[in-house]
Amino acid sequence: MTTVEHASRQRPRAAAVLTRIPGTLAVVGVLLVVGIVGQGLWSATPAQTWWQDVAYGLPALQDGRWWTPVAGTFFVVSPVAYIPTLLAFAGMGLLEWRRGTRVALLSFGVGQLVAVLVTCAFLAVASLSAWPWADRLAGVLDVGPSGGAVACIAACCALLPSPWRQRLWVVVFGYAAISVLFLGSLADVEHAVAVLFALAVTRSFRIERATLRDRRLLAFAISLALGAVQVISLLVPTDGPFGRTQALDGPWIDVLVDVVVIGFVTNGLRLGRRWAWVLTVLVALLNIVTSALLVLVLAVDPGVQLDGDDAHHVVATSVLWLAFLVYLVATRSAFRSRRRRALGAVKGRRAADPPTLDEVRETIRADGGGTLSWMATWDGMEYLRTTTGVVPFQKHLGVAIVLADPLGPEGGIPGSVAEFVAAAERDALVPCFFSAGTRTRDAVPPSWRSLVIADDTIVDLPGLAFTGKPWSHVRTALNRADREQVTFRMTSLAEETWGVRQQLRAISESWVGDKDLPEMRFTLGTLRETEDPEVRLALAVSAVGDVEGFLSWLPVYGPGGEHRGWTLDLMRRRDGGFGPVMEFLIGSSARTFAEEGAQIMSLSGAPLAHEVGDDEGQIARLLGQLAGVLEPVYGFTSLHRFKQKFNPRYEPIHLLYRDEGDLARIGPALVRAFLPDATLRQYAAAGIDMIRRD
Structure with a gap:
């Protein structure tokens, strides 16, 4: 995009912003005009001969200058003070943007008058008690719109959702209290009154x-x-x-x-x-x-x-x-x-013994799970036993990351979610759920945020037939494999010979060697996970016995031990081998699973490959941009497009977290979960490579 095109696009946006805040712009314009006419932009206002006629305060009201609370609003005490004064009007601009011009002008005007008049009334009473501080302020004059500006800033607290609303109120309260207690100027008292006025009007500070x-x-x-x-x-x-x-x-x-x-x-x-x-x-x-x-x-x-x-x-x-x-x-x-306390322990009793790996496997077989549940059996996972099930998680950098959905009966998910969140917060860990399904999303507290980070690509197997144009890629791969005598074999790692296992390792090591970063973990397995006897391997073997490529499939269980289907994990191919090997392997696997009576085949979800919609917010758009940056290294988006060849249906995969304040810690924790063995040098090398490719 050229500079001229960029500028032409920015003009309508800037004009739209200006038309949304006419009240704020009008007040700021009056301040600047008065500063020019009254010379306040380059000389101190108290030095002017007309200072007494415009400055407000208790002496002005006692002498009958009743107009000063309004007149003094549009003067600024010194040229330097214009900088913080104008910056403070950002609060009025935000309030006008969200609530309209009428609300913003009323908040500013009434807030300014209340701040000045209530402060004068307070000092009039307090000075009668021979209080030195009050007696001194009772004789001070001042000018400026800061009371109204602070009232608008305080009113902006009500615009935020909970818990950010309460947190911003704490900051505003702290500013007002410390200013009065330790600085104690007339303006500080006016600001405190303005804050209390905004609180009384909005009634938005409720720690329930x-x-x-x-x-x-x-x-x-x-x-x-x-x-x-x-x-x-x-x-x-x-x-x-x-x-x-x-x-x-x-x-x-x-x-x-x-x-x-x-x-x-x-x-x-x-x-x-x-x-x-x-x-x-x-x-x-x-x-x-x-x-x-x-x-x-x-x-x-x-x-x-x-x-x-x-x-x-x-x-x-x-x-x-x-x-x-x-x-x-x-x-x-x-x-x-x-x-050093086990997660789940509370004062007076220790945590329930975490379940063993065998118990976790049995829970999945007995009660079923989602397409990613078998990943809970991988190395590096910890488990919290709840009254209704088991929660698999990892701890990184002070964050407890739950992988997929809690295990156990579907009706027990809300209880497991609540117990895990309580246990994590009790131990000052940030709780979050990564790659969670809709059931877990519905079980978290209503105030939590939900972000779609990927789409689970699911192929329904009953009645599967590779007919019609949508399946042309798969049919082409199967037909070419027949011509080139490439055969398909569904097996397990333990059933294969030493020679085949060495070929699989060589293919996998070659794939990893092409990356600046090591193999990703957490929701992405390695060849080690294929040693599990319940994990199946799909092999494509050439006529001379060379492995052209392979897939690994994780079991998906339903309630009562029902074997519902399989989830794709590893996808590896030999360099320079059979071209459409992945289409051939996935198509052949689907046909085999359908013949065995499986219900679904999940091609899993590519992290950061979800197509962001217009209504998903700024965080989702930032993740979309991050996916674009990482695409040259890991190819998430390309993988997602490849899976579309198999005509899947999509189920959203979520990141669930308390609020945006946790994202700064969740982000690095997820990086550590996915790349536990990466070094600083590897991160730097990958970053340089991404910049070069971009």
Whole structure:
């Protein structure tokens, strides 16, 4: 695409965006025009002779300048302040984009007036009590639209789905509380009022039985914020409701101890560790007791001289620690995870003994499973015994990845899903289900996300006949094999001679050697998995005894031990051999399975080969782009197109996860699951190769 064509396509998009946010653009335009006319874009507004006539605050209202809450909105205090002020209007733009111009303008205008007027009313009352901080702010004037902008930002919290809505509210609350407690300017009080106003109007902050994960994440965020407060108070002068502190003036050793301890235990809180909870409670109690003693000393002897203004800082910090302590006590059950504990264990009892491999096989035979269930018997799998079945999974980089669907009776899948999720979250693991079917998708909590990552290609075998144009590729391959005397044999690895086994290994090693990365695992088997006596091999053998190619087939069981069909795993061919060997092998296998009475033949699903629809979201489109990048290395899309020759029907294969926040950890974990033996050098070489081919 040329630069001119790209620019021509971008113009309609930019115009569409601008037409969606006229209110925001109008307010920003007024601010800039006023900045030019009033010279605020290049000189400080308080230095202007008309400052008193436009600035709002308690003195302005007491002197009868009632218009100032509106007039002062469109001025900015200094040229530098225009940068954060204009950036803050991104919140209003987003609100207008999602809720319309009327809602955005009302949120901004009413939020600005409420922030200014309520702050003035609060200071008028608070200054009567001889509170130095309130008395000082009662005489301050200010200008700017930040109150309305912050109200719009807070209102944007309601636009997000749960649990992101609650998480963003925590960030907004934290900003407002820390700003008031430690900076304490007139604007900070206005911002806090604007946040409370937006909360009262939207009523969108509802922690209704927050999940185990969210309780830990909130503790993690608060702990980080407290650590940041300790550092900021050393570097920046503070002037909050409890008094002033000077930069680089304070109990250095106390702050350093707090920061070290907080840094040490913060990650433990994220993981739900009991020791981290205990240490944090002790630190909170220490801060609160210290503050209480200082307040007691000042109450007994108001004239006592303390070291600078340290007491004010300690009291302000202790307010946050007290709130944090209340939260920690209320959510204490979320912090019971212990390292090196078997998945599924809880306090007071150990986990049920995981099932053996033989038990897993017997469960699949007895209760049936999906087309990928036999992969649960491969090396590297772990198992969680639930009250209704067995959940096969792997752990990588703090993520517990379930392979396919839980095993056991179909009616027990919801119970197994719930028990696995609870056990994983209790041990601070990120739970997800990879290559799951529709039954598992329906069993996960309603708030979970579902992403189609592949399509299982299934050929129904009853009545199968290679007639008509759709089967021309298969008929051509079968006829050519007859002419060239290539024969088909359904067998197992143990039944073959040493010479044939060596040929299979040579073919497989040649295929692997062509890749910059090693063989993929997890949902893709290797020659080792064909040693299983229940796995069948389909061989194409030339007239002179050379193996032209081979397939491996995994058993698919139904309830009651019914052998429903087979799933394709390995596909390998000899270089320079019989051309349509794969069409010949799959067609011959299908004919054999149909004669044996099998119901289905699954050609499995190629990872990342699902064709993304317009309604599947940005994450799905990103995976589609990733598939394009990996295509030169693994050929997922080409494989998917090849399977279409066999006229299959499609069943979606899902990745199930809690929310988008987990994807940053699930992605690397899946890479490790698929490529457990790959080295950093191999990743780099593969990346360079993909760039060259692109």
